[in-house]
Amino acid sequence: MPRWFSPAAIACGVLFAASPFVIANAPFESDLGLVQKIFYYHMPSAWMFLIASMVCGVASVRFLATGNYRHDRTALAAGELIVLFGLLTLVTGPLWARRSWGTFWVWDARTTASLVSWMIACAYLILRRYGGPGSEKLAAGLALFGMANVPFIYISVNYWRTIHPPTSVVPTLPFSLGFPLWYCVIAFLLLFVLLLKLRVRVEEQQARVDALYLALDERS
């Protein structure tokens, strides 16, 4: 592991352990009250969900173009993180929506696009797990199509209506609300980088072990 890994892991643990206190100290939002605090975990996990999707898509395209397995390992690690952070987003979102919109789920552009991207990521992992040998390339093709899909879902559902708040609210937040948000974003970003690194590392070791077994078989 690189030398920065352990200090970063400790820092991440401390940030997450302290995050309930930071969030509890933030002022109450007048309309939504306590439920608004879900936002401090919902939005960072949604951003990591988006970043993981982009990492997976770009790594898959590079793997298809070059055939270098380094990119494939990154894509797989990012694929698992899409499912993880997507699940966090999809669980925290409805909890907030129940209070804010009065219903758990609304088929608007953002929720539909998130749900479908999450399903494509699940399909990606299913293909990697049960596709047998050679499924890396097929999975990379799937990731490419999954990435190209998102704008279409956005346009098609936006044509009905959208009630999800736009991201433009973020820079307008006052410091007292913005500080806990950016604090959580940093904690989640650190967690994302650490998990990605760890997962790529596991895959690298796995590839090395496989290569050793192969070499052993050839010798005997």
Place this chain on the structure above:
Amino acid sequence: MMRVAWLILRKDLTVEVRSREIAYTTLFFAVSCVLVFAFALVREGRAPEDGAAGILWIAVMFAGNLALGRTFERERQSETLRALLLGPAPRPAVYVGKLLGILALLFGAELVLVPLVALLFQARLLAHPFWLAGILATGTIGFAAVGTLFAAMLIRARSRDVLLPVLLYPVTVPVIIAGVRGTAALLQPELDGGIVRFWLALLVCFDVVFVTLALWTFEPVMTD
């Protein structure tokens, strides 16, 4: 390239005309789907509003899934896809040939499905035949463009029968949304040309993007 695609299409159609296996099984399956929905949803002769649009597209999707699976299973059993890929033909041409074969089958199925759905759900599907043909054609091309690529690449994978719908349905969600919404717009008593044109334009964009992507991906994905 078009000549190779045409030759592959002709070969597929010749095989199909002799056995008629895929056409009959696909059509029968799609018709039984529609019947199941009719039993489930039509109460005392009244069908749910807009239901016909959704059911037509579900039947097309299920039929497409079956046709895609069978078409490539046939190529796999006798290892003929390998022979096709070994031949001195550009890979994208092989893809286009297979895609045209699937489209021919699905268009044939739609010719039966549209009147059947219109009859069972008392929907005014045939009120604007040209708009309906446009939406069905573009939607089917989008669905089949992704489906042909996925079915071809899954040919070497384990448990391919299960994986095809698992991969194909989430990816084709926008086509289905646009197809269903566009068809539902045609069922309204007053036709709003703007709405129909919007969904049709979206389907055309989808077709262009996904056929281009599939042509580019087919080569690296089908190379060992």
